[in-house]
Amino acid sequence: MKRLRLKLAYDGTDFCGWQLQPGVRTVQGELEKAISRITGTPVRVHGSGRTDSGVHALDQNAHVDIPDNRSEVPWLRALNAILPEDVAVTEACYAADSFHSRYGALEKTYTYTLWLNRQFVIPQRRRYVWPCGDVDLERMDRAAEYFLGEHDFAAFQNTGTPVSDTVRTVLEFSRRQGATPYECVYSIRGTGFLKQMVRNMIGCLVEIGRGKAEPHFVRSILEGKDRKKAPATAPPQGLYLFAVAYGEGDCGSDQAGRDQSGKNGRE
Template identity: 60%
Template sequence: MTRIRLTLAYDGTDFSGWQLQPHDRTVQGDLEKALGRILGHSPRVHGSGRTDSGVHAMGQVCHFDCPPERADIPWQRALNSMLPTDIRVLESARVPEMFHARYSATGKIYEYVLWHTREFCLPQRRRFVWACGSVDYSLMLAGADALLGEHDFAAFQNVGTPVKSTVRTVSDISFRTGLSEHETVWRFEANGFLKQMVRNIVGCLVACGRGRITPQEVRGLLKGRNRMAAPATAPPQGLSLASVLYSSEK
């Protein structure tokens, strides 16, 4: 069998996340159906990780195996002709059999978009931002400083997928202006993320920016390892998986 790697973008609004669900529409499910129409059978697609319901992607990576005689299919064009318009294949490539979209990854970059006026939110942006209102960016960055480096992020993990360790290393939290003067795009890079970890961090940083908790209290949350003591989870629509990192690409 030949292994094919795909890079995907999708609007997660109308999906119940990445992972197959028996009765709900998912990105993995739609992709496997499209592959089935091309190959005559539906190969299992392995993603770099799960995205939750309503979460988007600009650089989700996945792989599947196909017979060698079908490996030269122009996968990007073929799949985009079969897939619904809220999923698109950005790149396709043959990769060695030892490549695994999830286990070969060395890190990920997520982006979260905040909308900073409560007077209105552009209709074109409402599916992709959290209209959180005004915040103090300096307080948010001070709170972010407490999260940089290697820590136990148990306080920022929601109940879900079991993991061997809740220790992760966050190498970057930064922001830039978005598509509108009312937007900021927050960037999060780490060697891995726990379930809803980015959304929980965003909820915490917005609470900092509103003056509801102090940066010092963020350090206390890390040490306390108690999810119930932390601020509420940010909504899903502002979050997007920007890219997946692999050692061969550094």
């Protein structure tokens, strides 16, 4: 068996999240179905993390063990030829047997896009933004600073995934201009995240941006560790898994997307 590492991008709108679930459409399910079609045997794909229903990804990472007799398959080209249009493989390579897409991840970066105009949302962006309306971005920026560093994020975790502890470290929480003049994008980078933690942080910032709380409200919520006292969760469509960072050498030198002409399948 050889360990194949994949990078994926997908539009999460019509998926019930990443994780395989019976009777519903998931990214993991579509990927496993496509790979099994090529290998002729059942496979199990492991992702760097689970994205919820409606959440998008630009750099989801995954790995799967494939039979040696399929090692010459041009995986990038082959998978993109049969995967549905709302998911794509952007990189494929062979990795060391010790590589693990989830446990080997050192950092993850999520982005969240807000739509700041109350009067309309252009159709091309509706599936990818939260139309939160007018907010005070400077107040939100001040509030975001309270999230930086190591904290117990129990108040920003939704139920559903048991964890041994709720302490996490946020390394960056920054804002930039979005794809249109009506958008802003928050970028959140950390060593790990709890279930719907990013969406809960954004929901809190929007409450502050609407003038319903002061920026230091974030500190009191963190210290209180009570999810019931925190604002509502932001909707999923504005959230993107933007990047996953690993240590050097995690991806092997053998490309797994090379066609007969020597190209890697990216045109």
